[in-house]
Amino acid sequence: MSSNPVIQFKNVTFSYGSNRILDNVSLSINSGESVCIIGPNGGGKTTLLKIINGLLQPTGGTVTVFGQSPDQVSCRIGYTPQYIYFDPLFPITVRETVLMGRLGAKWGGPYTSQDKQAARESLNEMGVIDLEHRLFSSLSGGQRQRVLIARSLSCKPDILLLDEPTANIDAIIAAKLYDTLQRLSARMSILMVSHDISIVSTIFQRVLCVNHNVREHTTEDISDTGLAGIYGSHIRMVRHTPYCIPGDKKNE
Amino acid sequence: MSEFITALKNPDMLFLRYALIAGLLASVSFGIMGTYVVVRRISYIAGAISHCVLGGIGVALYLQHAMGYRWCTPLLGAFCSALMAALIIGIVAIKAKQREDTVIGAIWSTGMAIGLLFIARTPGYLDPMNYLFGNILLITKNDVWLIAMLDVVIVFLGLFFYNKFLAVCFDEEFAKTRNVRVEFYYILLLCMTALTVFLLVRLVGIIMVIALLTLPVAIAGFFSRHLWQMMITAIAVCMIFITLGLGISYSKDLPTGPTIIILAAAVYLCIVLASRIISYIRSTMESKNPADKKTNAQNNGL
Numbered sequence: 001m002s003s004n005p006v007i008q009f010k011n012v013t014f015s016y017g018s019n020r021i022l023d024n025v026s027l028s029i030n031s032g033e034s035v036c037i038i039g040p041n042g043g044g045k046t047t048l049l050k051i052i053n054g055l056l057q058p059t060g061g062t063v064t065v066f067g068q069s070p071d072q073v074s075c076r077i078g079y080t081p082q083y084i085y086f087d088p089l090f091p092i093t094v095r096e097t098v099l100m101g102r103l104g105a106k107w108g109g110p111y112t113s114q115d116k117q118a119a120r121e122s123l124n125e126m127g128v129i130d131l132e133h134r135l136f137s138s139l140s141g142g143q144r145q146r147v148l149i150a151r152s153l154s155c156k157p158d159i160l161l162l163d164e165p166t167a168n169i170d171a172i173i174a175a176k177l178y179d180t181l182q183r184l185s186a187r188m189s190i191l192m193v194s195h196d197i198s199i200v201s202t203i204f205q206r207v208l209c210v211n212h213n214v215r216e217h218t219t220e221d222i223s224d225t226g227l228a229g230i231y232g233s234h235i236r237m238v239r240h241t242p243y244c245i246p247g248d249k250k251n252e
Numbered sequence: 253m254s255e256f257i258t259a260l261k262n263p264d265m266l267f268l269r270y271a272l273i274a275g276l277l278a279s280v281s282f283g284i285m286g287t288y289v290v291v292r293r294i295s296y297i298a299g300a301i302s303h304c305v306l307g308g309i310g311v312a313l314y315l316q317h318a319m320g321y322r323w324c325t326p327l328l329g330a331f332c333s334a335l336m337a338a339l340i341i342g343i344v345a346i347k348a349k350q351r352e353d354t355v356i357g358a359i360w361s362t363g364m365a366i367g368l369l370f371i372a373r374t375p376g377y378l379d380p381m382n383y384l385f386g387n388i389l390l391i392t393k394n395d396v397w398l399i400a401m402l403d404v405v406i407v408f409l410g411l412f413f414y415n416k417f418l419a420v421c422f423d424e425e426f427a428k429t430r431n432v433r434v435e436f437y438y439i440l441l442l443c444m445t446a447l448t449v450f451l452l453v454r455l456v457g458i459i460m461v462i463a464l465l466t467l468p469v470a471i472a473g474f475f476s477r478h479l480w481q482m483m484i485t486a487i488a489v490c491m492i493f494i495t496l497g498l499g500i501s502y503s504k505d506l507p508t509g510p511t512i513i514i515l516a517a518a519v520y521l522c523i524v525l526a527s528r529i530i531s532y533i534r535s536t537m538e539s540k541n542p543a544d545k546k547t548n549a550q551n552n553g554l
Contacts, residue, residue: 053429071431079429090291091476092422100419103430108412135477151426 004031006159006189007052009214012061014047021047025061025214031158034181034190036200039210045193046082048210049161052191053079065159075104078152080145082163082193088137094147095132098123101154115154122153126180142173149177153184160184162192178203256499267389268502274391275494277399278451279468283487284410285448286469287479288441292421295466297442300356301337302449302461304363308333309383310370317374326383327398331450337363338446342439386457388498388508395454402447409444410483417441418479455494456509467516468493474523493519 007029014022021044029035037045050056051063054070054077066073078101101122102115111119123129126146131139139147145165152160162181166174174196181190182203190203200207207217259265260272289298312329315321337359344355371378382390410417419427420437428434452461472485497512504511 055425055428074429074431077429079426081425084423084426086422087291087293089473090422091473091479091482092418093477096418096478097422099415100423100426100430103415103419103427103432108414108416111415155430 005029006031006066007191008062008064009051010062012051012058012063014044014051014056014058014060021212022051022058022210023212027208027214027216029189029191032185032189033206034185034204035192035206035208036204037191037193037208037210038195038197038200043211045210046163048208048214049079049163049191049193052159053077053161055079075155076158078155078157078160078188080148080152080160080162080165082165082167084148086137090137092136093132094123094128094134094136094139095119097136097147098151098154101151104155118156119150119154122150123147125153125184126150127176142169145169145173146177149180157188159189159191162190164193164195166194166196253499253503256502259502266393267391268498270391270393270396271388271508272495272498274396274399275388275455275498276491277396277403278455279487279490279494280403281399281406281448281451282465282490283468283472283485284406284483285445286465286486286490287472287483288410288417288421289445290466290469290473291479291482292441294442294445295462296353297338297341297356298445298449298465299462300341300360300363301334301442301446302453302458303360304337305330305334305450305453306367306380306383306458307363307365307370308336308367310367310374313378314370314374317376327454330453333363334446334450335443338442339439342442346435346438382457383453384458385460385507386453386455386509388455388494391454399451399454402451406444406447409440413437413440414480421479456512460509460513463513463516464490464493467513467520471516471520471523474527489516 005028007027009025009027012022012025013020021042025048037048039045047056051058052065052070054074063070066076070077098119099111099115102111102118120129120132123132126149128143128146128150131143131147136144136147145168149162149165152162166177169177178199181192184190185203192204194200209215209217256268259268262268289295308329308331309326310329311333312324312326315324315329316326340359341352341356345352367383368380371380416427416432416437419430419432420434420441424434424438427437448465449461452464456464468486468489469482471489472482475485476482493512493516497515498508500506500515501508501511
């Protein structure tokens, strides 16, 4: 891992009206580094991700990604939201959804064969290539989440931002997703918002605890007492062990 | 219907041919823009734009008849007011989202009120009913050319920006992260909707615009897996409704616009009922044979 910073926050503040979400946040994330973001609801985790990908503009301070403003390098950032609001009657297939990740600054026209190839590769990477022609609305929660991550990967990003990707999926699917993330972390920086503390040491080098401001920890620092300080109340740590399906050698 | 076909062949009844050609040509724009309007869920905006058109028509009639500006035709007034309404709604939606519905309501009713006031002050007798309910049989050769030209614009923009519009309609936030200028495409979509509404007002009138813009698309939705498929099906369905509606209204001496709308609504209702019955039969059969349900779930990767 190089120590070349890809994301830098300097005294960043963000407010919705009079409600201050992030207060004087400074942080730096290096190239190839994978970071887990934890913290209580309303603490500013999603806001932090949205500032990094240029969806929100900070009300104070400066943010640079690859040394430029986030909207100038959005093509190098993949983003998967926690959920998307979509019309269940919307006629769109998985393939078309993933191809959206290939949209760029060009004005119009159809997708190129390179775009289609990249979409297939990312579907393959997430293990959902067999769902390519299915309607997006017909997928289960876990399948949808994997398709949305495939959509973020189709632009071949250098940074992958994931907002609670395991919030609506069961432990087995989550375990498979973590396997994939571990593989991806070898070739890109990953920032993932999660409340699942049990996995942080396996994938991530650092933990950012976000509650209006940011405190940095190594993955070994995370303890019951530390979490209680971050979340403002006692937190029960639960270690998940995925249930093994008999005959499933990978999970056994 | 045989009377209608005979009348179409009659060179003395050119107005009927123009009506049919205009209807078929306009179906292309209705199918494309109707699809975007339905999936983006902005049919209420299309409603506001269509009602605002009366304001433009009223002002144009007043300027033409009372002030002597001969060039200021109702068509020009309708065109300008439709575009203006689209721009105002679009800008308000982007800049102050919480006030969008209020502004739409205001434009909807204020546009109509302005139109009726100016029509009342225009010298001579003018019946607003013609504008409110339209009359496809009053379509002229020039109107046919105008509709064809607007078709070209809508088809070109609708297809060229297809992927961008799809992204903006499906997941606006993600589109922003891909550097898509969401606000620009949203306003462009509203302006194209305004152009289509302007066409529709000539055919079926202000009141019934929303029905013809949405019903063929709603029917197409039952048979489509892709947005482009929905557009093509909606165009075909719209063409069928306009042709049948014209034929029935001519044969039975009924007003054309309402006949087309009633026909579309009846077919939509039948399809909704049929789909409910089919899904009920399927679920009953699956509950009788759980093995089938399990196999289906496995096939679906659940």
